[in-house]
Amino acid sequence: MQVNLPDLLKTVHLPKCDWMGLRYMSEHKRYFTVRDERPENVGSDLSQGLMIEVLVNGQFGYAATQEMTKQGLQDAAEHAFNYAKTASQWALFKSTTAQRPTVQGSYAAPYVKPFDSLSVAEIYDVLREACKVLKASDKIIKTATSTQMILGHSEYVTTYGTHIQQKFNQMMTHMEAIAREGTIVQRRTDNGYVSRMYQSGLEGLNADQMKARAAQIALQALELLQAKDCPTTKTNVVIAPDQMMLQIHESIGHPLELDRILGDERNYAGFSFVRPHDFGKLQYGSKILNVTFDPTYPGESASYNFDDSGNKATKEYLIKDGVLVRALGSLDSQMRSKVPGVANSRACSWNRPPIDRMANINVEPGDKTFEQIIGDVEDGIYMETNRSWSIDDYRNKFQFGCEYAREIKNGKLGAALRNPNYRGTTNQFWNNLVALGNGSTNLVFGAPNCGKGEPNQSIRVGHASPVCSFKDLEVFGGAV
Amino acid sequence: MSLAFCENAEQQFNLVSQALFSALQSNEVATLRISGEKSHFVRFNQGKVRQCGHVGDASVSIKLVRSKRTVDINLPISIIDQNSAEANKAAVLGALADLRVLADAVPEDPFVIFPENLGSSHNEMKGQTLSTELHIDRLIEPLSKLDATGYYAGGPSFRGLANSAGQRHWFSSESFFVDYSLYLPNEKSVKLYYSGNDWDDAKFKKQVDDGARQLKVLEAKPRSVPPGRYRTYLAPAAVSDLVSMFSWHGVSEGSLRRGESSLRALRDKSKTLSSQFGLRENFEKIHVPRFNSYGEVATNQIELISHGKLVNTLISRRTAKEYGIESNGASPYEGIRAPEVLGGKISEKEILKLLGTGLYLSNLHYLNWSDVQGGRVTGMTRYACFWVENGNIVAPIENLRWDESLYHYFGEGLVGITDFQELIPDTSTYGERALGGTLVPGMLVDGFTFTL
Numbered sequence: 001m002q003v004n005l006p007d008l009l010k011t012v013h014l015p016k017c018d019w020m021g022l023r024y025m026s027e028h029k030r031y032f033t034v035r036d037e038r039p040e041n042v043g044s045d046l047s048q049g050l051m052i053e054v055l056v057n058g059q060f061g062y063a064a065t066q067e068m069t070k071q072g073l074q075d076a077a078e079h080a081f082n083y084a085k086t087a088s089q090w091a092l093f094k095s096t097t098a099q100r101p102t103v104q105g106s107y108a109a110p111y112v113k114p115f116d117s118l119s120v121a122e123i124y125d126v127l128r129e130a131c132k133v134l135k136a137s138d139k140i141i142k143t144a145t146s147t148q149m150i151l152g153h154s155e156y157v158t159t160y161g162t163h164i165q166q167k168f169n170q171m172m173t174h175m176e177a178i179a180r181e182g183t184i185v186q187r188r189t190d191n192g193y194v195s196r197m198y199q200s201g202l203e204g205l206n207a208d209q210m211k212a213r214a215a216q217i218a219l220q221a222l223e224l225l226q227a228k229d230c231p232t233t234k235t236n237v238v239i240a241p242d243q244m245m246l247q248i249h250e251s252i253g254h255p256l257e258l259d260r261i262l263g264d265e266r267n268y269a270g271f272s273f274v275r276p277h278d279f280g281k282l283q284y285g286s287k288i289l290n291v292t293f294d295p296t297y298p299g300e301s302a303s304y305n306f307d308d309s310g311n312k313a314t315k316e317y318l319i320k321d322g323v324l325v326r327a328l329g330s331l332d333s334q335m336r337s338k339v340p341g342v343a344n345s346r347a348c349s350w351n352r353p354p355i356d357r358m359a360n361i362n363v364e365p366g367d368k369t370f371e372q373i374i375g376d377v378e379d380g381i382y383m384e385t386n387r388s389w390s391i392d393d394y395r396n397k398f399q400f401g402c403e404y405a406r407e408i409k410n411g412k413l414g415a416a417l418r419n420p421n422y423r424g425t426t427n428q429f430w431n432n433l434v435a436l437g438n439g440s441t442n443l444v445f446g447a448p449n450c451g452k453g454e455p456n457q458s459i460r461v462g463h464a465s466p467v468c469s470f471k472d473l474e475v476f477g478g479a480v
Numbered sequence: 481m482s483l484a485f486c487e488n489a490e491q492q493f494n495l496v497s498q499a500l501f502s503a504l505q506s507n508e509v510a511t512l513r514i515s516g517e518k519s520h521f522v523r524f525n526q527g528k529v530r531q532c533g534h535v536g537d538a539s540v541s542i543k544l545v546r547s548k549r550t551v552d553i554n555l556p557i558s559i560i561d562q563n564s565a566e567a568n569k570a571a572v573l574g575a576l577a578d579l580r581v582l583a584d585a586v587p588e589d590p591f592v593i594f595p596e597n598l599g600s601s602h603n604e605m606k607g608q609t610l611s612t613e614l615h616i617d618r619l620i621e622p623l624s625k626l627d628a629t630g631y632y633a634g635g636p637s638f639r640g641l642a643n644s645a646g647q648r649h650w651f652s653s654e655s656f657f658v659d660y661s662l663y664l665p666n667e668k669s670v671k672l673y674y675s676g677n678d679w680d681d682a683k684f685k686k687q688v689d690d691g692a693r694q695l696k697v698l699e700a701k702p703r704s705v706p707p708g709r710y711r712t713y714l715a716p717a718a719v720s721d722l723v724s725m726f727s728w729h730g731v732s733e734g735s736l737r738r739g740e741s742s743l744r745a746l747r748d749k750s751k752t753l754s755s756q757f758g759l760r761e762n763f764e765k766i767h768v769p770r771f772n773s774y775g776e777v778a779t780n781q782i783e784l785i786s787h788g789k790l791v792n793t794l795i796s797r798r799t800a801k802e803y804g805i806e807s808n809g810a811s812p813y814e815g816i817r818a819p820e821v822l823g824g825k826i827s828e829k830e831i832l833k834l835l836g837t838g839l840y841l842s843n844l845h846y847l848n849w850s851d852v853q854g855g856r857v858t859g860m861t862r863y864a865c866f867w868v869e870n871g872n873i874v875a876p877i878e879n880l881r882w883d884e885s886l887y888h889y890f891g892e893g894l895v896g897i898t899d900f901q902e903l904i905p906d907t908s909t910y911g912e913r914a915l916g917g918t919l920v921p922g923m924l925v926d927g928f929t930f931t932l
Contacts, residue, residue, distance in 0.1 A: 120585035183744070454630065
């Protein structure tokens with residue numbers, strides 16, 4: 001960015017306001033998609049702009065602009081001022097400068113290899129070679145590989161002296177194969193839709209590792225063509241981290257968002273079964289369940305040092321020994337509800353205001369190896385990789401589908417099962433958690449498109465989880 | 481507010497497209513697209529303002545074909561400042577230089593699409609939206625005594641396309657929507673949309689008042705309905721959600737060819753839908769740009785499902801080239817841009833009588849495929865949903881999860897379709913304000929499956 005943000009903010013003149021904050025955000029994305037060893041989408045995307053926020057008479061107003069000049073910012077500031085002033089008589093709550101702390105600091109996401117350490121042709125070749133491995137049989141009718149490399153930058157200054165700079169480099173890869181025999185069609189991916197999303201450099205695009213995983217994806221896609229359908233029954237289910245991530249996201253992350261609990265999201269994403277008085281009391285899950293908000297996890301997709309309202313980010317327990325202890329609530333929501341929260345005021349882009357979001361929401365590992373977890377199950381099903389997700393607006397009644405499953409008989413993995421699905425209700429499900437994998441089973445993934453907010457915002461979040469074992473879960477297969 | 485903003489944008493677009501196309505080399509062709517808006521957003525909860533602000537946003541994207549290599553770039557463009565023309569030209573020419581480097585490093589695209597001059601168009605939809613920045617009271621006052629939650633979004637927006645073959649399209653409109661719900665203390669609620677091009681205080685207030693009256697019927701103690709199969713009336717907003725699934729693993733020709741579509745069985749005629757069911761793309765009734773990102777202009781109407789049979793799929797130019805078939809002006813994504821489900825014979829007065837005993841669903845929530853190949857969809861009930869006995873509303877229900885195949889609810893289970901349709905506006909604002917909506921009737925279905 002060419003402009004000096006603190007100096008630019010000083011040029012703004014408004015009649016009377018209590019506080020101003022100016023946030024710059026940019027993202028430069030480069031993407032490559034290869035389908036059936038041929039180029040499908042190759043290109044780049046640049047987004048950058050400013051958002052100014054103004055506090056007048058206890059009401060914030062905002063305005064976003066791409067015109068990063070004195071005049072452009074002045075025009076935007078007047079919009080923000082007008083909004084704050086006219087809306088203050090209709091304010092839902094009275095805001096203060098305490099919701100925008102005065103801090104200075106920075107963050108730089110970790111990486112080893114810069115994005116330009118491979119040429120465009122070399123990056124394309126890694127994807128094409130992986131595609132070639134995915135095409136393990138004529139029964140595989142579609143192969144696709146892709147990557148996105150994103151350089152993100154945010155800078156935030158306020159009239160109270162806050163100055164924060166944060167740099168985020170994100171690396172995503174995706175692979176999939178679709179296999180068909182007769183009327184049976186099965187899709188297998190690399191841990192789900194763009195789930196391999198990390199704060200990383202080009203070390204995230206490892207040709208040998210991608211080819212090894214591609215071979216496994218192709219093998220399992222073909223295996224599913226011959227597999228039995230998942231039975232309809234109530235049984236023990238062991239869930240891999242690449243499905244746990246969606247389970248955590250939908251049935252822990254969203255219901256703990258304080259703006260949902262306060263009703264802000266009732267018209268869109270929904271409400272929550274959690275109420276303010278539940279914090280410190282509700283037995284959310286079994287006693288082995290510990291869940292953290294952890295923006296300090298190195299390489300996880302939503303790590304940062306400050307949220308987009310300047311709140312310092314720290315690791316916090318949301319659920320401790322199964323009991324709900326803390327909400328996913330920004331300083332705005334904490335002030336309104338008096339419920340303890342975290343630094344999660346996040347905006348997806350320069351043109352959207354920060355709201356309460358997930359960041360990295362993780363299930364903390366337990367003490368069992370994968371073999372011990374499977375060994376403890378006499379009869380059950382092991383499921384991997386999300387392919388379908390749905391939950392009600394109170395985040396209670398859910399249904400998930402997975403790509404791949406195996407029978408568990410007498411403590412050993414058995415034959416593959418296709419079209420595995422399960423459904424349940426949030427509290428009952430988490431209270432049926434009977435075993436947690438240790439660190440050796442723990443994997444980190446990301447969700448690239450968590451949707452929420454009015455106007456709508458799609459943001460990246462991270463989830464780490466060990467392998468988890470549940471009892472008494474309703475499972476079923478595909479359409480008859 | 482006026483369309484002057486859009487006129488400025490059009491001028492800037494003309495200048496940068498001229499600069500881009502004149503800089504192309506003999507082995508290059510290009511398409512330039514622009515998209516932007518000035519939006520006012522007012523978010524409210526409990527009938528009070530939660531967040532409010534203004535967003536000005538515009539970007540151009542260039543698709544360069546260079547020696548049969550295809551590469552894309554998207555970048556911001558300044559359209560407010562009249563002095564920004566030179567900076568915009570420089571940005572676009574800088575992007576062109578980057579694209580050339582990128583193109584030279586990737587292989588030839590076997591399904592490369594060269595821009596053609598397929599005809600130009602110019603379409604402006606004028607309107608008078610509410611300047612909420614100065615007159616927020618006209619939005620909030622009618623809501624202020626209610627537990628109202630939702631948001632207003634409005635202002636001018638535009639889409640444009642030009643290519644090096646000489647084609648040019650422009651679409652601009654001034655539009656708004658209020659997407660909101662009214663809640664009771666028992667947390668039962670009704671969902672409402674007020675949308676259009678010209679704000680009318682009286683119409684908005686009447687809708688709010690009517691909505692408040694609808695809440696009365698939700699005051700009764702909710703009934704917990706056990707899982708099972710029930711005769712079910714799906715109101716137009718609920719049908720709109722079901723129809724949206726056709727744009728995700730549905731009527732896309734590419735999706736069908738690659739085994740990703742839920743309509744395989746309909747295509748190979750091993751299954752059929754009800755002869756009452758008809759789905760088409762209708763640009764005459766739903767106002768969105770008819771041109772796609774290749775510059776093709778779709779015909780006013782494309783029948784997709786007629787009398788229960790799949791008569792057309794959506795075919796983009798790239799899919800057409802890959803499989804040696806004809807394009808029909810679909811977007812690269814091959815989703816339905818102007819969906820209309822044809823009406824039937826059930827009058828509004830007959831709905832409850834014909835439903836008899838079962839469920840009346842105003843809205844659905846969080847749909848996803850539970851089995852794409854089987855055409856099976858899962859989701860939840862939401863908002864004003866009722867248990868009905870012998871044609872009378874008995875009580876609102878506790879929300880239910882459902883899981884049912886489209887081959888049932890649009891097929892053998894479809895009892896009838898209402899003789900009226902409603903336009904359910906597309907209120908998505910991911911990245912930019914969406915345009916248009918879905919024109920749908922209500923439907924009566926026998927044996928709809930509820931699971932949890």
